[in-house]
Amino acid sequence: MHYYSTRGNSGFATASTVILDGLAPDGGLYVPSETLPSFSPENMQGGSYQSLALEILKPFLNDFDKREIEEAVNTAYSERNFDHPDITPLKKLSGDLYTLELWHGPTCAFKDIALQILPLLMRTTQIKHENDRGIIVLTATSGDTGKSALEGFHDIPGIKIVVYYPEKGVSEIQKLQMTTQRGSNVSVAAVKGNFDHAQSGVKDIFSDRELAEKLAAAGYRLSSANSINWGRLIPQVVYYFAAYLKLIEQKALQPGEKVDFVVPTGNFGNILAGYYARRLGLPVNRLICATNINNVLSDFINSGRYNSNRKLHRTLSPSMDILVSSNLERLLFELTGHDSILIRRWMANLKSKSEYYVGPGEKEKIEKLFWSDCADDDETSQMIAYIYDHYHYLIDTHTAVGMAVLQKYRRCSDRNRPAIILSTASPFKFAGSVARALFGSDHIRGIGELDLLEMLARETGIAVPPALARLTSEPVIHKEVIARENMRHHLLSNLPDF
Numbered sequence: 199m200h201y202y203s204t205r206g207n208s209g210f211a212t213a214s215t216v217i218l219d220g221l222a223p224d225g226g227l228y229v230p231s232e233t234l235p236s237f238s239p240e241n242m243q244g245g246s247y248q249s250l251a252l253e254i255l256k257p258f259l260n261d262f263d264k265r266e267i268e269e270a271v272n273t274a275y276s277e278r279n280f281d282h283p284d285i286t287p288l289k290k291l292s293g294d295l296y297t298l299e300l301w302h303g304p305t306c307a308f309k310d311i312a313l314q315i316l317p318l319l320m321r322t323t324q325i326k327h328e329n330d331r332g333i334i335v336l337t338a339t340s341g342d343t344g345k346s347a348l349e350g351f352h353d354i355p356g357i358k359i360v361v362y363y364p365e366k367g368v369s370e371i372q373k374l375q376m377t378t379q380r381g382s383n384v385s386v387a388a389v390k391g392n393f394d395h396a397q398s399g400v401k402d403i404f405s406d407r408e409l410a411e412k413l414a415a416a417g418y419r420l421s422s423a424n425s426i427n428w429g430r431l432i433p434q435v436v437y438y439f440a441a442y443l444k445l446i447e448q449k450a451l452q453p454g455e456k457v458d459f460v461v462p463t464g465n466f467g468n469i470l471a472g473y474y475a476r477r478l479g480l481p482v483n484r485l486i487c488a489t490n491i492n493n494v495l496s497d498f499i500n501s502g503r504y505n506s507n508r509k510l511h512r513t514l515s516p517s518m519d520i521l522v523s524s525n526l527e528r529l530l531f532e533l534t535g536h537d538s539i540l541i542r543r544w545m546a547n548l549k550s551k552s553e554y555y556v557g558p559g560e561k562e563k564i565e566k567l568f569w570s571d572c573a574d575d576d577e578t579s580q581m582i583a584y585i586y587d588h589y590h591y592l593i594d595t596h597t598a599v600g601m602a603v604l605q606k607y608r609r610c611s612d613r614n615r616p617a618i619i620l621s622t623a624s625p626f627k628f629a630g631s632v633a634r635a636l637f638g639s640d641h642i643r644g645i646g647e648l649d650l651l652e653m654l655a656r657e658t659g660i661a662v663p664p665a666l667a668r669l670t671s672e673p674v675i676h677k678e679v680i681a682r683e684n685m686r687h688h689l690l691s692n693l694p695d696f
């Protein structure tokens with residue numbers, strides 16, 4: 199398997215280059231350049247998550263050998279990192295309603311699935327290429343990615359992980375998760391302002407040529423842990439297969455029967471992995487793209503017009519508060535039959551006018567594969583309460599958006615198939631919003647988020663995940679708050695030899 203860029207100007211690359219680069223040199227995203235392998239779920243039954251991951255990852259990691267992938271898979275998806283032997287357990291709520299719990303990793307959000315293995319693959323590449331330059335993984339986060347990246351990269355030799363989060367904009371729990379991070383190669387700082395300030399600061403660093411030369415001269419190379427990196431996408435394909443195989447194993451499905459997947463969506467990474475799973479042979483009926491009121495994607499799927507020229511709202515599902523979904527570019531490239539001229543035109547329009555239109559051919563393909571709608575904060579809270587009342591099951595705000603959108607989908611579809619909702623975070627990670635939905639604002643007024651964790655556990659009889667329970671006693675290590683203008687200086691002052 200080789201890769202090339204969606205913008206068509208970067209030549210062919212191996213898997214290890216793709217993982218090290220993150221973004222392609224021409225500003226596009228890497229995608230496979232060859233015919234995709236095909237898997238038949240009938241022949242894949244009975245294995246562990248680890249053996250499934252090995253089988254699916256292998257053809258995509260062309261310049262890794264089997265032993266290297268096996269080692270990475272077994273280290274990443276071990277009992278040390280995940281608190282459930284299935285890694286991504288499937289929970290049955292009713293005969294046609296399942297949740298796939300993607301939050302049993304060290305930070306209680308789905309990003310752990312990819313960010314536990316990506317650092318190991320990056321390290322393998324570094325050794326293989328006898329690349330003695332240190333890698334700096336630079337990450338701006340709105341909350342979940344930062345902690346996941348810190349957990350994945352801490353104490354990996356040869357790699358430094360640097361995370362910038364907005365001083366205002368992450369929850370108390372998310373902030374504590376990051377500021378208490380241990381590790382000898384870790385740097386975390388708050389940036390004054392909101393997520394856009396932190397993100398644009400990181401983008402400036404990436405595009406600063408003079409800085410790149412300076413870093414190269416000192417033996418460093420910049421890389422990214424954001425979901426533009428193909429190395430984050432492909433590990434996510436595995437759990438779509440794992441969920442389907444579980445249903446076959448439980449005889450809830452006939453082999454070959456199609457299911458719907460519901461995906462709470464922000465940057466379009468998770469749902470794109472579902473699209474690739476379908477391309478690899480998984481019997482998927484529809485991928486249901488659930489958004490909050492920042493509904494650029496659901497408008498796009500329903501109209502063919504992508505328009506990001508609107509105000510960003512802060513919602514109860516902050517990890518989906520996003521107006522430009524980077525990974526959509528990969529889907530468009532696939533749907534146009536790899537037409538990089540069209541992609542370049544659309545992306546240029548997005549940059550200059552904040553919008554683009556796809557043609558009727560692409561629109562039709564999108565409608566066959568996807569269905570989309572949005573849910574607002576009231577619907578989100580009501581759904582958390584409804585699911586708890588009906589099933590004594592707690593869901594977080596992002597998963598609740600998925601549930602609410604599934605309800606809308608079922609109202610307009612003629613047939614109820616089994617639906618699997620990708621549950622992207624532990625309810626305890628968003629304890630404040632979940633407690634408010636269950637007990638009402640009056641009951642929780644004035645109670646801090648950490649105390650709400652315990653209250654939620656006490657009232658529901660469901661245990662707080664140990665990784666979050668620990669936060670109350672962990673010392674805060676990273677206290678720096680910096681101005682956006684000082685990020686470059688901060689980065690350099692944290693590297694030896696500068």
Ligand SMILES: *Cc1c(COP(=O)(O)O)cnc(C)c1O
Nearest residue numbers: 342464465466467468517622623
């Ligand atoms: C990141 C995130 C999402 C959105 O996933 P994308 O791959 O960006 O679409 C949804 N829910 C949670 C909890 C997340 O952390």
